[in-house]
Amino acid sequence: MVELLPTGTVTLLLADVEGSTRLWETRPEEMTAALVQLNKTVNEAIASHDGVRPLEQGEGDSFVAAFARASDAVACALELQRAPLVPIRLRIGIHTGEIQLRDDANYAGPTINRTARLRDLAHGGQTVLSGVTESLVVDRLPEDVWLADLGSHPLRDLPRPERVVQVCHPDLRNEFPPLRVRTAVVAQNLPAQLTSFVGRQAQLGEVRDIVTANRLVTLTGAGGAGKTRLAVESAARVAADFSDGVWYVDLAPITIPEVAPVTVARTLGLPDQPGRSTMDLLVRFFGDKKILLLLDNCEHLLDACGAMAIELLAACPQLTILATSREPLGLPGS
Template identity: 65%
Template sequence: MSELRAGTPLVDWSDVGVSELPTGTVTLLLADVEGSTQLWETQPDMMAAAIARLDETVSAAVVTHAGVRPVEQGEGDSFVIAFGCASDAVACALELQRAPLAPIRLRIGIHTGEVRLRDAGNYIGPTINRTARLRDLGHGGQTLLSGVTAALTEDQLPDDASLTDLGTHAIRDLPRPERVAQLCHPDLRNEFPPLRTPSSVVVHGLPVQLTNFIGRETETANLRDALAGNRLVTLTGAGGAGKTRLAGHVVGQVVRDYDNGVWYVDLAPVTNPDAVPATAARALGLSDQPGRSTMDTLLRYVRDHRSLIVLDNCEHVLDASAALVGSLLGAAPYVTVLATSREPLGVAGEAVWQVPSLSLADEAVELFADRARLARTDFTVTDHNATAVVEICRRLDGMPLAIEFAAARVRALSLAEIRDSLHDRFRLLTGSARTAVRRQQTLRASVDWSHALLSEPERVLFRRLAVFLGGFDLEAARAVAAADVAERYQVLDQLSLLVDKSLVVAENAGDPTRYRMLETVRQYALEKLAESGEGDTVRARHRDHYATMASQLDTPRSLWGKERRFDDIERDIDNVRAAFEWSHENHDIEIAGTIASSLQPMWLNGGRIREGLAVGRR
């Protein structure tokens, strides 16, 4: 506790008639603002005014009750006050809790013990640590006293005040449990949820994971920050990206931030959107109430809760999920929602958090090795096989579900055989875990799930985009996808929807924006293109577009203009090569020759003479 709260001046002890901190046996009052981070994020102007009132109130109470504030101690919106007399500390706490500080609600802990000075102006040691842990047991508006402080003050309480014995409780990180009493008064709220002891804040319904969680350290930290600053965070990503697993991992780390615990709601089995509220209510353990709708019962229950509700797999009941979340956030100001979906919910205030692929350099390889050892206990990544493992992970785009399926094959196949079979990955990559949900028992089922949620125009664009290699821009998408079903002016809207649904990745590193499909998704789309019977037509458009792009190198330009054209072609070189190959394979010799001729300046200037000669010989 070493950071001074922003805007709080250092205390001049002489102002309160005390020249130094009390020593020996001292009563410490530690307080903080419940939900401070969230209040600053959602109501910054109101919080600024409330903190100013709090500063004034605390300063006045310190003077009135003969307290002293250490110079540095107090982080964020927390503070410490030291008293030579325990009854003064209790009277001060009562004054603070009765003050008009809304939306602020203080959690206060009071403990008496021997103190040690770190320096002339600050305390250190077990007494201040125990007081802080005592405070952490409480809820906003609640004042808790340790057993020793309660014994010292029970006969010296302020008028109409009383103490309620809350029993003896374990305290996090401390070996000795503590008897806890609550300060009560007719002017205060006296009914609170159970204390936030290590065993009282729980996660309800979250599936137990039987395998190790690998990597994601940066993502975990960033997601924790996102939850601290937003009331709705939606994890988006392609099927198999690890959204549910990441959500569960983070929930385990933040559970103590939510007084009333964490509730997990799995929407994957829900087929009727009207059943979404009932599914959530059942997950929270609620039964039907006569004369009330399910939604009303749910909202009444969570209205005063400080809970985290995890809504998993929202994409197939998106509108109903969005309606539920909107109602929850509107009715329950202290509820936070963490959703997982293949596309955003579209609710006001939503923070969309894209789950990235695993890092190929370490995380993907570590995941492969961990899951491979489940299939073959003697498996290790060595200098001899590391290249093959990295290549497998790269070709699977660092997608966790696909990597797990591939790793399971080491029981029957060599790494080289797995790598060489990835051209038919939908046949190769199936799971054997009977406990996996159906859409994650095969790689194809995972992509099938996303494809089934597309509208017909989106499906048409989706399959046509499969002809691109190495990415594409909007103009290329329009040139290839414009047809009776997908008009040119509709392409941008539909492309944006495919990005939202995690079937296309938008890369904003340059201008214009580039788009690409993960290779697993692209192979699926190629199958759909073949089934549609329009593959030749779409590939002909693709060929014509990139033949035209290549032909621009034939036009005399300034040196700057030619370099820019080289850059454009280089960015799309895989597509240009594909256009040449398709023309050659289909005996469009004239177009193939035109493309090859147009590319000669780039081959010569770029040191690719061998490639040019190889094309010329064909």
């Protein structure tokens, strides 16, 4: 007989096994034993943190747990992620909201759907919280636990994006690839243009061809010459060539050169990570992705932008940088 499910405002924990189908195909004997251990570990962890497991919910190698307190759900997730479950690695999503009962032993409705979509963003070994849950636990975290803000992301088939926060602990892996956001919603943040762009088609074609053939391009000219508009329009027209997105960063408000990389990181939604420099975070984000980075108004940060561009281009083989400046960056290859 299943325990009475909590109702009203509830915190849900949804988890599944990363790469389950592949593991069953390639390591069936290990998976048989690991799944027995997983079910035992899950039941013990949920019970020890005052949670309840709905009777029928969960499919394949996934499971659901419900908690009256968000902090109990986070503590349960930490216990699960620290458990010896090789070759199993769990993706865990935790969200808090008002819940609807499908029957006496199972849930239905928007809260469980949102939690499932949140879990789908994660990688094996990673636990992510919604912004709502983060606000409930931020002042009640277990010892040595910290939270990393991963930014706001769209969730599949849901109209409202979700702020995503990762649970971190020294005993766990804390660095992962970018969240598994669908390719169809790859971010790009080019500023909207409210008027049509006419009279500079030849320049547009020239810039497009240069950007396609070179990894570092600088548009130079006097203030008010239209560099930003030309760069943004050119970036929009080549966006289809950059499968991982186009990012626009306005450096005009920046007065301290050392803040330039931080401004790029903030635009990308990258959280601070203890022990890692901002440039390291940028290199890890861009990695092997095919991205166009548009750095606007570099003229007062020439040395900082030049150093940043050199390091990023050397470490990220598919990154292209398009910059605007009143003066050339003076870099080889631009």
